[in-house]
Amino acid sequence: xxxxxxxxxxxxxxxxxxxxxxxxxxxxxxxxxxxxxxxxxxxxxxxxxxxxxxxxxxxxxxxxxxxxxxxxxxxxxxxxxxxxxxxxxxxxxxxxxxxxxxxxxxxxxxxxxxxxxxxxxxxxxxxxxxxxxxxxxxxxxxxxxxxxxxxxxxxxxxxxxxxxxxxxxxxxxxxxxxxxxxxxxxxxxxxxxxxxxxxxxxxxxxxxxxxxxxxxxxxxxxxxxxxxxxxxxxxxxxxxxxxxxxxxxxxxxxxxxxxxxxxxxxxxxxxxxxxxxxxxxxxxxxxxxxxxxxxxxxxxxxxxxxxxxxxxxxxxxxxxxxxxxxxxxxxxxxxxxxxxxxxxxxxxxxxxxxxxxxxxxxxxxxxxxxxxxxxxxxxxxxxxxxxxxxxxxxxxxxxxxxxxxxxxxxxxxxxxxxxxxxxxxxxxxxxxxxxxxxxxxxxxxxxxxxxxxxxxxxxxxxxxxxx
Amino acid sequence: xxxxxxxxxxxxxxxxxxxxxxxxxxxxxxxxxxxxxxxxxxxxxxxxxxxxxxxxxxxxxxxxxxxxxxxxxxxxxxxxxxxxxxxxxxxxxxxxxxxxxxxxxxxxxxxxxxxxxxxxxxxxxxxxxxxxxxxxxxxxxxxxxxxxxxxxxxxxxxxxxxxxxxxxxxxxxxxxxxxxxxxxxxxxxxxxxxxxxxxxxxxxxxxxxxxxxxxxxxxxxxxxxxxxxxxxxxxxxxxxxxxxxxxxxxxxxxxxxxxxxxxxxxxxxxxxxxxxxxxxxxxxxxxxxxxxxxxxxxxxxxxxxxxxxxxxxxxxxxxxxxxxxxxxxxxxxxxxxxxxxxxxxxxxxxxxxxxxxxxxxxxxxxxxxxxxxxxxxxxxxxxxxxxxxxxxxxxxxxxxxxxxxxxxxxxxxxxxxxxxxxxxxxxxxxxx
Numbered sequence: 001x002x003x004x005x006x007x008x009x010x011x012x013x014x015x016x017x018x019x020x021x022x023x024x025x026x027x028x029x030x031x032x033x034x035x036x037x038x039x040x041x042x043x044x045x046x047x048x049x050x051x052x053x054x055x056x057x058x059x060x061x062x063x064x065x066x067x068x069x070x071x072x073x074x075x076x077x078x079x080x081x082x083x084x085x086x087x088x089x090x091x092x093x094x095x096x097x098x099x100x101x102x103x104x105x106x107x108x109x110x111x112x113x114x115x116x117x118x119x120x121x122x123x124x125x126x127x128x129x130x131x132x133x134x135x136x137x138x139x140x141x142x143x144x145x146x147x148x149x150x151x152x153x154x155x156x157x158x159x160x161x162x163x164x165x166x167x168x169x170x171x172x173x174x175x176x177x178x179x180x181x182x183x184x185x186x187x188x189x190x191x192x193x194x195x196x197x198x199x200x201x202x203x204x205x206x207x208x209x210x211x212x213x214x215x216x217x218x219x220x221x222x223x224x225x226x227x228x229x230x231x232x233x234x235x236x237x238x239x240x241x242x243x244x245x246x247x248x249x250x251x252x253x254x255x256x257x258x259x260x261x262x263x264x265x266x267x268x269x270x271x272x273x274x275x276x277x278x279x280x281x282x283x284x285x286x287x288x289x290x291x292x293x294x295x296x297x298x299x300x301x302x303x304x305x306x307x308x309x310x311x312x313x314x315x316x317x318x319x320x321x322x323x324x325x326x327x328x329x330x331x332x333x334x335x336x337x338x339x340x341x342x343x344x345x346x347x348x349x350x351x352x353x354x355x356x357x358x359x360x361x362x363x364x365x366x367x368x369x370x371x372x373x374x375x376x377x378x379x380x381x382x383x384x385x386x387x388x389x390x391x392x393x394x395x396x397x398x399x400x401x402x403x404x405x406x407x408x409x410x411x412x413x414x415x416x417x418x419x420x421x422x423x424x425x426x427x428x429x430x431x432x433x434x435x436x437x438x439x440x441x442x443x444x445x446x447x448x449x450x451x452x453x454x455x456x457x458x459x460x461x462x463x464x465x466x467x
Numbered sequence: 468x469x470x471x472x473x474x475x476x477x478x479x480x481x482x483x484x485x486x487x488x489x490x491x492x493x494x495x496x497x498x499x500x501x502x503x504x505x506x507x508x509x510x511x512x513x514x515x516x517x518x519x520x521x522x523x524x525x526x527x528x529x530x531x532x533x534x535x536x537x538x539x540x541x542x543x544x545x546x547x548x549x550x551x552x553x554x555x556x557x558x559x560x561x562x563x564x565x566x567x568x569x570x571x572x573x574x575x576x577x578x579x580x581x582x583x584x585x586x587x588x589x590x591x592x593x594x595x596x597x598x599x600x601x602x603x604x605x606x607x608x609x610x611x612x613x614x615x616x617x618x619x620x621x622x623x624x625x626x627x628x629x630x631x632x633x634x635x636x637x638x639x640x641x642x643x644x645x646x647x648x649x650x651x652x653x654x655x656x657x658x659x660x661x662x663x664x665x666x667x668x669x670x671x672x673x674x675x676x677x678x679x680x681x682x683x684x685x686x687x688x689x690x691x692x693x694x695x696x697x698x699x700x701x702x703x704x705x706x707x708x709x710x711x712x713x714x715x716x717x718x719x720x721x722x723x724x725x726x727x728x729x730x731x732x733x734x735x736x737x738x739x740x741x742x743x744x745x746x747x748x749x750x751x752x753x754x755x756x757x758x759x760x761x762x763x764x765x766x767x768x769x770x771x772x773x774x775x776x777x778x779x780x781x782x783x784x785x786x787x788x789x790x791x792x793x794x795x796x797x798x799x800x801x802x803x804x805x806x807x808x809x810x811x812x813x814x815x816x817x818x819x820x821x822x823x824x825x826x827x828x829x830x831x832x833x834x835x836x837x838x839x840x841x842x843x844x845x846x847x848x849x850x851x852x853x854x855x856x857x858x859x860x861x862x863x864x865x866x867x868x869x870x871x872x873x874x875x876x877x878x879x880x881x882x883x884x885x886x887x888x889x890x891x892x893x894x895x896x897x898x899x
Contacts, residue, residue, distance in 0.1 A: 020501070020503065022524075022526045023520075023521060023524075023526075024503055024508075024512055024521065024524075024526050024527055024530050025501075025503045027508070027511055027512060027515055027520075027521070028501075028502040028503040028505070028508035028511065028512070029502055029503075031485055031511065032485065033484065033485050033486050033487060034485075045500070045501065071487055071490060071491070072485075072487060072502065073486065073487040089501075089502065091500040091501070091502075092500045094500070111500075113491055134486070134487065136488065136491060137486070137487040137488055137490055137491045138487070325545075327484070327486065327545055328545035328546050328547070331482050331484045331545070331546040332482065332546065332547070335481045335482055337484065
């Protein structure tokens with residue numbers, strides 16, 4: 001519970017309607033897209049960077065935890081207020097402040113929905129490539145704070161690669177402006193990149209300056225079925241070796257294929273060990289077609305028994321349908337899932353998938369693996385039922401073993417979801433004690449009172465099981 | 468009925484993965500930008516209520532009633548959770564278990580169940596318009612003294628209102644024009660009987676024009692959607708039984724309606740009686756025969772007018788037509804046959820914010836949603852807006868007035884009727 005005086009102060013800053021304290025409101029801001037939840041003491045919906053700054057000044061003075069939040073679509077518990085305090089929801093700050101067509105940049109407020117921003121720039125023939133699967137219901141600010149990825153990242157890079165600058169409100173309320181409308185900028189430390197992927201632990205990102213490129217005019221998609229997982233891995237390698245960079249190469253493992261098929265009856269080959277969905281894009285139709293043909297040929301040469309190339313948009317959609325249906329089909333198998341997000345060196349994907357399968361069998365809980373084969377980013381999804389205590393125990397052991405495996409292979413804990421609270425206990429194992437010390441030092445320098453999203457990313461004694 | 472049996476089951480919410488896909492699809496979230504006013508939150512609130520963590524406080528009740536039942540969330544959920552259905556079920560439960568304002572039973576059990584009362588209630592408005600009172604009030608700018616909500620309510624009604632209700636001006640059996648090919652029933656909605664009589668008169672003419680003999684029972688009663696929306700389930704069932712019995716006696720190929728909301732409700736009768744051995748078969752049979760007028764015309768092949776109206780028309784998808792009944796091609800096909808230029812507007816399938824009575828219960832949200840919608844209508848550049856739901860027609864008409872937009876609102880079939888009249892050369896007509 002916040003003191004009435006503080007509530008009054010907050011209401012004065014953002015307006016009566018934009019401070020929420022009813023139990024219904026607190027519940028609505030207690031969750032993200034994981035199975036975790038915890039209620040805040042209040043929710044504040046600011047309308048501008050200045051308002052955020054004023055709110056932070058109050059919070060800093062009072063030592064009040066502040067948890068920045070976009071649309072709450074995160075998959076690591078990063079926006080859940082485990083220490084209570086104020087959820088600072090940036091959804092009202094959803095304006096495009098400028099699209100500079102000549103310099104191919106855009107200034108946006110953090111709360112804009114990514115897909116809506118994309119649609120707006122695409123009307124002008126421009127393109128903002130990062131495409132997290134949540135792009136229709138996640139915000140640019142959230143994407144930057146988590147350095148979100150997506151299928152197109154193989155060719156185009158992740159969110160962070162498109163950030164040229166930003167406005168950040170620091171823990172004490174100061175407003176920091178970083179970067180600028182230039183492609184090259186080595187004027188001092190790269191402060192923009194300091195905040196990318198920090199999940200609201202170092203500052204509240206309120207505005208972002210983004211780099212745009214021109215929109216590729218042609219896209220072509222192929223679908224390849226591999227009886228043998230290693231063959232699929234080799235095909236990916238050979239495609240990239242041939243000098244082709246597809247926009248995306250998506251992988252579904254045998255368990256995924258089985259689960260989707262059980263749910264949708266699309267006629268998928270449940271006997272296959274892997275399906276790859278590959279996409280080429282570019283500005284010259286002929287070049288795109290040649291590329292997709294080469295991709296199809298390489299798949300066949302490397303053990304694919306069936307390769308389909310979409311002839312039109314409708315066929316393209318139907319090829320993607322299996323991949324898009326993964327999430328819903330998982331949810332029908334068990335009430336809860338833990339969607340993990342490891343990345344391993346690309347060459348070790350087949351090995352990683354096999355080892356995850358062994359771990360799954362060892363504990364007797366299904367683990368479905370799919371992800372972005374082109375960049376090594378895999379999503380093992382553990383299916384379970386939160387109501388069964390024995391399941392919860394197994395989930396944690398499975399997740400721990402998967403993380404350990406990823407790190408042993410030279411991989412990382414997260415490729416695009418972030419660390420949040422779920423992966424925070426494994427951070428040190430993944431990055432080493434020195435890196436954690438430095439992270440803590442940076443955190444201490446920027447947020448000496450530890451009020452910004454406490455317990456996320458850097459281990460500071462807060463966990464989702466209670467402090 | 469035991470109120471507990473009305474509550475949603477665990478199965479209905481347990482599998483929600485909270486992904487958030489439904490959030491940005493929800494019109495109430497879109498204008499409030501608050502998670503609490505989103506389907507994901509409503510699922511969570513229902514769950515927390517059932518788990519005993521929330522009480523039926525006024526705020527809780529308000530959040531459950533803020534859903535527009537536009538079904539956008541139901542359509543988009545990757546898992547198959549139906550947040551809109553959960554809200555309706557909760558309302559039925561709250562209605563049974565919570566004290567209700569005195570006016571509610573009066574409105575739902577008395578007013579909406581007696582068509583004569585609905586007709587009579589229009590009389591003051593008709594007089595107000597016809598006796599020049601409205602003009603007087605407006606010329607004195609006295610209407611500006613009213614609070615915004617009342618002022619908008621005053622402007623909501625089309626002008627002029629019909630002098631007589633439609634059921635009083637048409638016989639119960641309307642013959643086909645020319646050769647009789649089919650025999651259909653016509654379900655006359657309350658709105659069409661009193662406010663949009665012209666629209667349903669047009670629908671009936673078009674049906675007759677296409678060889679239908681039409682049975683339009685005089686004592687048809689409200690379809691029951693307002694009752695479902697407010698949780699008044701018992702009265703809904705009573706109305707449904709009355710309507711089913713009414714059409715059962717006749718030998719009808721189809722039961723046609725030109726109200727999207729009535730159509731979607733009538734098609735659900737079967738569902739609501741599925742556990743009732745006496746009524747399930749009858750209700751199921753009734754529901755199977757129900758057709759929206761555009762659906763029916765396309766299914767049976769309507770006569771295309773020889774000349775198209777020289778108009779630029781855009782179309783708004785009523786939620787209860789597009790999502791509840793899956794009809795989106797049919798009205799467009801009718802428009803394409805009837806007018807020279809049909810343009811799609813952006814966001815044609817998003818709710819207009821009417822949802823029956825949101826202007827009364829959630830005025831600000833309803834108007835904010837409407838404003839978004841009307842801007843999209845304006846951007847389409849159309850001079851006529853077509854839509855197949857009287858609730859939407861009223862709301863959009865108000866929106867146009869508020870924005871000073873010279874756009875007229877019609878039912879698509881009304882435009883088809885106009886195109887028939889406009890076509891002088893009958894010899895050029897072809898079948899679709």
